[in-house]
Amino acid sequence: MPKLPTRLQRFRTGSPLSFRLLAWILVFSTVFTLIASAIQIYSDYRKELAQIDSRMQVVESGYSSSLAKSLWALDRNLLQTQMEGILSLPDIVHLRLGIEPDSELVMGEIARGADTRSHKFEIFHQGDRKVRLGELTVTADLGRVYQDLKEKVGIILATEFLKTFLVSILIILVFQHFVTRHLTSMANYAKDLSLTNLGTPLTLDRPDTPSHRSDEIGRVTEAINQMRERLNDDMVRQERDAAEIHKFSKAIEQSPSSVVICDRQWRVEFANHKFTQLTGYNAKSIVGRHPGALSDNSAENRDNRILWQSIRLQVQRVGVWQGEVNSIRRNGERFWEQLTVTPIKDSAGEVTGYLILGEDISIRKRFEQQLLRQANYDILTGLPNRMLALDRLKLALAQARREGSMVGVMFLDLDNFKHINDTLGHDAGDSLLIEAARRISSCLRGSSTVARLGGDEFLVILPGLAGPESTSQVAERILATFEPAYALNGQEVFVTTSIGISIFPTDSDNSGTLLQHADAAMYQAKHQGKSSYAHFTPEMSEVSHERLQMESRLRRALELKEFELYFQPIVDTASGKLRAAEALLRWNNPVMGMVMPDRFIPLAEETGLIISIGEWVLEQACSAASGWKEQTGLDIGISVNVSPRQFRDPGFISAVARALSNNNLAPERLELEITERLLLDNSIETAQILKELDRKKVRLSVDDFGTGYSALSYLKSYPFDSLKIDRTFINDVLKEPEDASLVRAIINMAHSLELTVVAEGVESEPQTRFLKKEGCDYSQGYFYSRPLPAEEFSEWLRTNHRTPN
Numbered sequence: 001m002p003k004l005p006t007r008l009q010r011f012r013t014g015s016p017l018s019f020r021l022l023a024w025i026l027v028f029s030t031v032f033t034l035i036a037s038a039i040q041i042y043s044d045y046r047k048e049l050a051q052i053d054s055r056m057q058v059v060e061s062g063y064s065s066s067l068a069k070s071l072w073a074l075d076r077n078l079l080q081t082q083m084e085g086i087l088s089l090p091d092i093v094h095l096r097l098g099i100e101p102d103s104e105l106v107m108g109e110i111a112r113g114a115d116t117r118s119h120k121f122e123i124f125h126q127g128d129r130k131v132r133l134g135e136l137t138v139t140a141d142l143g144r145v146y147q148d149l150k151e152k153v154g155i156i157l158a159t160e161f162l163k164t165f166l167v168s169i170l171i172i173l174v175f176q177h178f179v180t181r182h183l184t185s186m187a188n189y190a191k192d193l194s195l196t197n198l199g200t201p202l203t204l205d206r207p208d209t210p211s212h213r214s215d216e217i218g219r220v221t222e223a224i225n226q227m228r229e230r231l232n233d234d235m236v237r238q239e240r241d242a243a244e245i246h247k248f249s250k251a252i253e254q255s256p257s258s259v260v261i262c263d264r265q266w267r268v269e270f271a272n273h274k275f276t277q278l279t280g281y282n283a284k285s286i287v288g289r290h291p292g293a294l295s296d297n298s299a300e301n302r303d304n305r306i307l308w309q310s311i312r313l314q315v316q317r318v319g320v321w322q323g324e325v326n327s328i329r330r331n332g333e334r335f336w337e338q339l340t341v342t343p344i345k346d347s348a349g350e351v352t353g354y355l356i357l358g359e360d361i362s363i364r365k366r367f368e369q370q371l372l373r374q375a376n377y378d379i380l381t382g383l384p385n386r387m388l389a390l391d392r393l394k395l396a397l398a399q400a401r402r403e404g405s406m407v408g409v410m411f412l413d414l415d416n417f418k419h420i421n422d423t424l425g426h427d428a429g430d431s432l433l434i435e436a437a438r439r440i441s442s443c444l445r446g447s448s449t450v451a452r453l454g455g456d457e458f459l460v461i462l463p464g465l466a467g468p469e470s471t472s473q474v475a476e477r478i479l480a481t482f483e484p485a486y487a488l489n490g491q492e493v494f495v496t497t498s499i500g501i502s503i504f505p506t507d508s509d510n511s512g513t514l515l516q517h518a519d520a521a522m523y524q525a526k527h528q529g530k531s532s533y534a535h536f537t538p539e540m541s542e543v544s545h546e547r548l549q550m551e552s553r554l555r556r557a558l559e560l561k562e563f564e565l566y567f568q569p570i571v572d573t574a575s576g577k578l579r580a581a582e583a584l585l586r587w588n589n590p591v592m593g594m595v596m597p598d599r600f601i602p603l604a605e606e607t608g609l610i611i612s613i614g615e616w617v618l619e620q621a622c623s624a625a626s627g628w629k630e631q632t633g634l635d636i637g638i639s640v641n642v643s644p645r646q647f648r649d650p651g652f653i654s655a656v657a658r659a660l661s662n663n664n665l666a667p668e669r670l671e672l673e674i675t676e677r678l679l680l681d682n683s684i685e686t687a688q689i690l691k692e693l694d695r696k697k698v699r700l701s702v703d704d705f706g707t708g709y710s711a712l713s714y715l716k717s718y719p720f721d722s723l724k725i726d727r728t729f730i731n732d733v734l735k736e737p738e739d740a741s742l743v744r745a746i747i748n749m750a751h752s753l754e755l756t757v758v759a760e761g762v763e764s765e766p767q768t769r770f771l772k773k774e775g776c777d778y779s780q781g782y783f784y785s786r787p788l789p790a791e792e793f794s795e796w797l798r799t800n801h802r803t804p805n
């Protein structure tokens with residue numbers, strides 16, 4: 001088959017609209033042409049008839065008088081000639097002349113079946129009187145008229161059809177060029193449009209002019225392209241959303257925390273893998289259940305219900321619930337988890353469900369309990385330590401005040417313990433302490449407390465006494481229980497103890513003083529000869545006197561410029577490079593000599609002198625740090641100890657700010673060391689001061705970590721930067737596996753809380769190696785340098801090459 005030109009092919013195959021349009025144009029124009037032609041032909045027909053009629057009128061008007069004359073004259077030949085004349089007129093085919101009275105003359109003929117039109121008129125003689133001579137009927141044949149009309153109809157129809165057809169084709173071609181081919185392109189584009197080619201815009205085969213852009217096709221094209229772009233954007237957004245959802249669901253699924261999502265009625269909808277791992281409950285099996293009623297054990301669920309009721313109430317009221325919960329696994333095992341429960345809200349702020357995040361804190365809890373024990377109990381004997389003993393003493397005094405009873409305080413010191421330790425060794429010394437603790441405890445009632453204060457010193461608290469005599473009875477019982485020999489290293493050893501006793505309220509109503517008095521009485525007992533006890537008497541209060549003297553000297557120490565700051569380097573454990581220095585206060589008193597802070601800081605605290613002394617320390621420490629910067633060009637940090645009373649003083653924050661600005665020192669270079677005991681009260685005031693200091697960008701460090709309450713939870717809630725492990729742990733880190741594991745745990749925990757760790761009291765290279773291995777960030781101790789006076793420290797800086805990075 002011969003190939004059609006492309007345009008025609010397209011026309012033939014691809015454009016039904018053009019065909020339909022052509023058909024409709026043809027139909028309409030044909031009908032229109034037919035109607036117009038019919039009107040035209042009918043009007044021509046009417047015109048022809050009118051011409052015939054007028055011709056007959058002409059015959060009547062032109063021939064009636066001449067015919068009358070011929071009839072009057074009875075001139076048959078003339079009559080005939082006249083009628084022949086009429087018959088020669090176009091279309092006139094027949095004449096009938098009726099002559100009065102009863103003859104007629106007929107001329108011409110009418111073809112059979114012919115369509116005719118007749119006109120009749122009377123002929124009169126116009127003489128004196130009017131005489132009717134006859135009547136002429138003129139008949140015209142309409143055959144010619146019809147023939148003409150037929151020809152006309154043929155021509156009109158043929159020309160009109162041709163015209164219409166050509167115009168239609170032209171219209172279609174124009175329409176095809178300007179419209180349908182673009183519609184076809186749009187249709188093909190829309191047909192081929194898929195998610196893979198959303199990036200390709202629709203373009204039409206026509207110039208991109210403003211007029212094209214604003215016509216209907218341009219607007220439809222633009223609308224299609226806008227739709228495509230929106231689809232594309234939607235697709236991109238959908239893909240991004242899907243990727244994000246995928247990422248989040250993976251993150252939730254792989255989260256190290258357990259994640260449970262509940263609906264608004266607290267029915268579990270989802271639980272992640274960690275949840276299953278932690279609790280043993282299969283995620284699918286708990287869908288639809290209440291998070292507090294997962295177990296088949298109804299007693300467990302009952303206990304949980306109360307907890308979850310309060311969780312629900314708090315989440316509704318406050319918007320979050322956080323707490324540590326002792327949960328039960330599916331197998332009945334208990335474990336500690338930190339739960340955080342929050343509502344999930346939609347964009348309108350409506351609660352659509354609840355999110356429960358859980359973290360297994362069993363190890364941390366165990367560690368905290370271990371630390372708590374460590375902080376409150378003596379590891380060797382298992383007895384309460386000094387801190388717990390003081391707490392119990394305070395409680396006993398408060399109770400005695402309420403009840404009006406007495407409290408006995410006994411200070412015990414083993415006689416010759418040092419000698420036994422030195423000769424039989426530490427292990428024998430430890431065994432002796434354990435046995436001594438057991439024997440002392442065996443002499444006491446349940447409400448009494450026996451504590452180990454350190455070394456070979458014990459404290460006994462006897463609450464609720466009716467009178468002082470019972471203390472003597474207890475003291476005698478203790479002395480008696482010491483009488484049997486101790487078996488140490490296979491040897492029988494006799495050990496005695498000296499006991500000092502003070503009584504509340506007779507000797508003092510203050511716990512510290514009662515202890516001091518008991519201590520003084522114990523020295524008295526030792527002087528009396530060992531294995532004896534002594535009650536406190538006012539003569540023994542030499543110590544108190546000493547204290548008064550010290551207080552009055554301390555009051556003038558600042559004014560007399562007796563204070564001096566020593567500096568001890570803090571180095572990077574891994575590299576040994578200097579990081580910072582700790583400022584340590586010394587008191588050079590002309591009478592007492594060099595007084596160490598352990599002796600005068602508690603007194604300064606008690607008397608409030610610590611506020612002005614602390615301010616002086618801050619000023620001097622900042623001044624020294626900025627001097628080092630000038631001297632070495634290095635940013636060496638400075639750590640300053642802050643005691644609780646100084647910390648809570650309303651002027652403390654401004655004193656810090658003043659010291660920094662007076663010495664032009666960046667706040668990040670000052671680190672304030674705060675003992676963990678200060679945080680024990682958990683007060684809002686403490687939190688606010690810490691927050692304010694943190695806002696000022698001053699670094700904050702927990703000092704002596706491990707000696708106080710040691711709960712890690714407070715580290716989380718306060719803005720600390722670092723933590724200092726107390727030197728008692730470092731001291732025994734290589735000897736006591738328990739200390740080593742505690743130090744390791746502290747370092748790991750601190751790092752997990754993003755705190756840097758400083759180990760203090762590092763005295764040997766093996767300790768350094770241990771700390772380096774465990775990843776302890778910084779170290780401080782005699783191994784690197786003893787605390788040095790300012791000048792010597794400057795010299796150390798000059799000669800020591802281990803400087804900050």
Ligand SMILES: Nc1nc2c(ncn2[C@@H]2O[C@H](COP(=O)(O)O[C@H]3[C@@H](O)[C@H](n4cnc5c(=O)[nH]c(N)nc54)O[C@@H]3COP(=O)(O)O)[C@@H](O)[C@H]2O)c(=O)[nH]1
Nearest residue numbers: 584585596597598617641642643760761762763781782787
């Ligand atoms: N409120 C303030 N308290 C202060 C200030 N200056 C000191 N102090 C506190 O007094 C406590 C005793 O201090 P000090 O006698 O100076 O002892 C410090 C170091 O000399 C000592 N240390 C350092 N390295 C070692 C070592 O290797 N072995 C060892 N046996 N001792 C070492 O440790 C003390 C540092 O303690 P810390 O502050 O915990 O880092 C002491 O608690 C000071 O806090 C003051 O200005 N204000």
